[in-house]
Amino acid sequence: MREKKRLEDALTTESELGRRADDISAYFELGREGEDVSADLRREIDALRSLVDRVETETLLSGENDARNAIVTIHPGAGGTESQDWADMLLRMYLRWAERQGFQTVLYDYQAGEEAGLKSATFAVNGQYAYGLLISEIGVHRLVRISPFDQAKRRHTSFASVFVSPEIDDNVEVVIKPEDIRIDTYRSSGKGGQHVNTTDSAVRITHIPTGLVAACQNERSQHKNKERAMSMLRSKIYEFEMEKKREATKKIEDSKLDINFGSQIRSYVLQPYRLIKDHRTKVEVGDVDRVLDGDLQAFIRGYLQMRRDEKQG
Numbered sequence: 001m002r003e004k005k006r007l008e009d010a011l012t013t014e015s016e017l018g019r020r021a022d023d024i025s026a027y028f029e030l031g032r033e034g035e036d037v038s039a040d041l042r043r044e045i046d047a048l049r050s051l052v053d054r055v056e057t058e059t060l061l062s063g064e065n066d067a068r069n070a071i072v073t074i075h076p077g078a079g080g081t082e083s084q085d086w087a088d089m090l091l092r093m094y095l096r097w098a099e100r101q102g103f104q105t106v107l108y109d110y111q112a113g114e115e116a117g118l119k120s121a122t123f124a125v126n127g128q129y130a131y132g133l134l135i136s137e138i139g140v141h142r143l144v145r146i147s148p149f150d151q152a153k154r155r156h157t158s159f160a161s162v163f164v165s166p167e168i169d170d171n172v173e174v175v176i177k178p179e180d181i182r183i184d185t186y187r188s189s190g191k192g193g194q195h196v197n198t199t200d201s202a203v204r205i206t207h208i209p210t211g212l213v214a215a216c217q218n219e220r221s222q223h224k225n226k227e228r229a230m231s232m233l234r235s236k237i238y239e240f241e242m243e244k245k246r247e248a249t250k251k252i253e254d255s256k257l258d259i260n261f262g263s264q265i266r267s268y269v270l271q272p273y274r275l276i277k278d279h280r281t282k283v284e285v286g287d288v289d290r291v292l293d294g295d296l297q298a299f300i301r302g303y304l305q306m307r308r309d310e311k312q313g
Contacts, residue, residue, distance in 0.1 A: 006067065009128060013055060020048045053297065058129060060304035064242070065166035066132025070125045071108075071235055076117065077140070077159030084117030086143045086158040089292065091121050094137070094162075096294030103127030108228060109202075109215040116149070122215065122232065124167060131166040136303035137296075138164050139265035146271045155271050159264065165239040167231075174234040174241075181233075182206045183226070188217040205229045212236045266299065268292070281306050 027041040061067070074090055076083035098105045104126040111119040125134060140161050147156040168174065188202040202217035203225040214232035216225040266278045274288045281302035285291055291299075 006128060013051070017048075017051060017055070020044060020051065024048065053301070057133075057297070057301050057304060060301070060308055061129050061132035062308075063132055063135070065239075066135075067129055068131045069127065069167035070131040070134045071122065071165050071167055071232055072125060072134060072137075073120065073122045073163045074118070075120050075161050075163075076113075077161065079156075079158050081113060081115045081117065081149050082147060082156050083158040083160055084113035084115075084119060085149070086117070086141075087119075087121070087160040088113075088117040089143070090141060090160055090162065091118065091123075093292050093294055093296075094125070094134075095123070097296050098125045098127070098130075098294075100294050101127060101130075101133075103130055107218055108232065109217055120215075126167075131164065132304075133300050134164045136300045137162045140263045142264040142267045144267065144269045144271060165236050168235045168238045174238050176207065176230070176234065176237065180208050182208060185222060201225055203229045205233050207233055207237060210237065210240055212240060278302060 024041065024044050027037045027044060030037045031041065072094060074087050074094075076087035095105055106124045106126070107121070108124060109120065109122040111121070113119055140159055143158045143160075145156065145158075146153050150156065182205070184204045184206070185200045186202050186204065187200055199220075199222070201220055201222045202215065203222060204213065204215040205226070206213050212233060214229045214236060216228040216232065219225045219228065265280055266276065268276045268288065268291075270288060275284060275286055276288055276291050276299075277284045278299050281299070283298055283302035285298055287295075
């Protein structure tokens with residue numbers, strides 16, 4: 001079914017490319033006849049350029065799990081409220097990015113910070129190539145800004161980490177021994193409505209051999225939360241084992257570096273100037289607000305091109 005959906009999407013995209021090219025040709029004909037079609041022509045060319053960029057980006061996705069849904073976890077670094085607020089900003093950025101892509105998101109776990117922001121968040125992004133696109137976001141993200149929580153209006157640097165794993169479907173067997181897991185239940189908190197925190201329905205499952213943790217609190221039923229948490233844990237274990245099989249466990253370890261100076265993959269500077277720079281690909285974007293509102297395509301494409309070039313090199 002996944003392959004059928006992929007092929008159907010490819011045929012739809014091909015038809016749309018042909019239709020937009022025909023529309024642009026028609027506007028040129030009308031322009032030659034003296035009609036003022038400049039605004040319409042500009043709009044169609046921009047739409048075609050956006051579509052071509054998306055198709056070209058998808059051609060860079062060749063990883064074994066690139067086409068799968070993604071599970072994203074965000075943790076703030078040291079720094080209390082500052083970093084917790086930054087982690088919440090990243091959560092909004094990724095949710096807005098998913099919305100722009102037409103993907104669905106499900107918030108599995110949200111632990112609110114004491115004053116603002118979040119202590120941790122885990123959510124799913126469901127859509128074609130969600131994991132392949134979001135793999136570029138694994139690592140530490142650094143924010144430099146005038147703190148809204150500092151009465152002296154001083155400049156602060158905050159850190160947060162992002163980890164992404166592919167969602168594994170039921171056709172992939174991941175054996176988890178009962179004696180290898182620890183299940184904790186607790187009172188749900190944060191975003192979830194007035195009924196979600198009336199019982200100890202939230203579930204956290206720890207895989208003792210690897211230290212991997214999955215938690216879910218968005219359902220009222222403890223049974224459903226346990227089911228979702230087990231599904232997330234299976235995905236995390238699968239990704240962990242695949243990395244070992246490819247003899248690339250260093251990649252996982254690098255993505256879990258200390259959330260501190262020197263380990264960031266990307267810097268978001270709001271003061272004293274405005275610039276976002278990816279330290280791996282050297283891609284820079286000056287429109288900070290657009291990026292924080294979910295426009296990550298330049299960074300995603302830059303990372304995928306770097307990954308392709310490394311494989312070819």
